[in-house]
Amino acid sequence: MVKAGKQIPTAARERCQALRTSIARHNRLYYVEAQPEIGDAEFDKLLKELEALEREYPDLVTADSPTQRVGGEPIAGFETVSHQVPMLSIDNTYSPEELRAFDDRVKKGLEPADSPSYVVELKIDGVAISLRYDAGRLARAATRGDGERGDDVTANVRTIRSVPLRLAGDSPPVLEVRGEVYMRRDELARLNALREESGEPPLANPRNATAGTLKQLDPRVVAQRRLDIACYDVAPLEGVELTAHWDTLAALKRYGLPVNPFATRCESIDRVLAVCDEWRSKRHELNFETDGMVVKVDAAAHRRRLGATSKAPRWVIAYKFPAEVARTRLTNITVQVGKTGTLTPVAEMEPARLAGTVVRRATLHNFDELARKDVRVGDTIEVQKAGEIIPQVLRAVAELRPADTAPFPIPSECPACGSAVRKDPEGVYLRCLNPACPAQIKGRLKHFASRGAMDIEGMGDVLVEQLVDKRLVTGLAGVYELSEAAVAGLERMGEKSAANLIAAIERSKGQPLSRLLNGLGIRHVGAHTAEVLAAQFTTIDALMDAPLEALCDLYDIGETVAASVRDFFDTAENRELIERFRAHGLALREEAPAGAGPRPLEGKTFVVTGTLRGYTRDGIRDRIKALGGRPSSSVSAKTDYVIAGENPGSKLSKAQKLDVQVLTEDEFERLAGGTP
Secondary structure (H helix, E strand, C coil): CCCCCCCCCHHHHHHHHHHHHHHHHHHHHHHCCCCCCCCHHHHHHHHHHHHHHHHHCHHHCCCCCHHHHHCCCCCCCCCEEECCCCCCCCCEECCHHHHHHHHHHHHHHCCCCCCCCEEEEEEECCEEEEEEEECCEEEEEEECCCCCEEEECHHHHCCCCCCCCECCCCCCCEEEEEEEEEECHHHHHHHHHHHHHCCCCCCCCHHHHHHHHHCCCCHHHHHHCCEEEEEEEECCCCCCCCCEHHHHHHHHHHCCCCECCCCEEECCHHHHHHHHHHHHHHHHHCCCCEEEEEEEECEHHHHHHHCECCCCECCEEEEECCCCEEEEEEEEEEEEECCCCEEEEEEEEEEEEECCEEEEEEECCCHHHHHHHCCCCCCEEEEEEECCCEEEEEEECHHHCCCCCCCCCCCCECCCCCCEEEECCCCCCEEECCCCCHHHHHHHHHHHHCCCCCCCCCCCHHHHHHHHHCCCCCCHHHHHHCCHHHHHCCCCCCHHHHHHHHHHHHHHCCCCHHHHHHHCCCCCCCHHHHHHHHHHHCEHHHHHCCCHHHHHCCCCCCHHHHHHHHHHHHCHHHHHHHHHHHHCCCCCECCCCCCCCCCCCCCCEEEEECECCCCCHHHHHHHHHHCCCEEECCCCCCCCEEEECECCCHHHHHHHHCCCEEECHHHHHHHHCCCC
């Protein structure tokens, strides 16, 4: 049995339940009803009180507590799961005539006396998801995948604030909800501002950002990216009564699930077309991306009669808006240099209005892409917003090309420092080879000072530009050699601002090794990889001396990353940089978590399959982590142990094929060094 914590007073238990009920209610008011009663500060106060109670009485923690949304430890991969009811695709249509043809097909498939009505919803451009609730609790979330099977992304979806962990009201015993996970435009802008500050490439559009976020192996990263969901249907399972889609949407709202707020019920195809036409221009006012409308037959009886093909239901169709394309003149092509020396061509153009905004610049990605499109200065070009967010050049209008244009020359030297450039082996990017290139130094400094790295408040882009241009800083270690007087003499700086900056620089010396490793800008090493390296080696010296084989053997570190880390620390200039950091008093180590006890499972990866006698699934994962192990959801060659309970699944067979050691629950206890 699981060890019990200290006795929980009745008052604490009741207060905990009251807080959860209140937090769930305010989440519903905010995400479903759009009628919040309290502000963010008051909501956070309730959440902090619940967190404090659960810290004091750990036995109060449950899987559906609002405090469990922050995300657990990284997972090794995603398990493939089957959908009980297939998630079919939707046929597309692109014109009013095709939409009327759909209406004709629907009427032909019904009885002559039937008069179909429709529900029209905005087609949110995100990632289709299936949420399964057992006894009102979120049991599983899975991507659409191929329609029959998808990835189990439950750990990531649990972090989405608008997804209720427990349904409200009298929901069916088993409910499988279909929805679209998406990212709002302002959230994408927030993330891209942080990425730009860190020297990372921007996320292309909300849909790609959503898909990439859901496939993150670290739920904590997902929690930091504020995804949303709009639920649009339920699977026809036994015990789920379906009468009309309009009623289904109302039921989803009663259960506390957010639905598309702009759904409209239409009695005729003429009304459907009017609604679609209305949203064609209004969609640009929305804070999320939509590329069309979804038109659904309302009555469940009509849907059942119409049925489906092998690929798509006959009772629903997507009406796609035509992509907006603008024509403008390309006035120049400039070349940007990033923190790793990457040269990127950028199209400078006469202002063009596109998808509700004015665009003046668009990335051309790389010089291979520029040559393929044969875009030239002086050309009339067609521009489109990829996902209605990032402007991209579609093509040059050849028939309007001036006679005196010429292909843009591929640079042979860096535009920022004049040094030689080289194309990546087996890649498409040109890179400046000069580590002292001022453009690279600026990019590295911006990343080094960013929140996810050394978090030097006040060292923004404008200040970094001045520091490098005036040669006050020529490398990362130079940050710690700045004087208050030198900073105070810069434009838009004064004595107080300079003093604050120097204090922030001093504070950054205490940042843990993981932050420093992220800030160094080692190729292929981001925040999560930096944490893995720091946790394993704990000191910069141990990491610098680690052989390639030891790096390759690390969980979540592959050969490419290991080689990049080894190359970085094998470079004399980088070792000299570390010594300069040491001389300036940087921590250069990762401290163990406070209060950590014995860790007999340190560094071992465990997968659990089947039903255990003494643990819930969350309970065994928590125990593995507390003892230094890594719980994982899938079996691979890097798995150390599989714990098999009653009725084990396919993971046991895979473990046996891979010769992974299988433990009974009792054997796990002996390995862990005690009873749970």
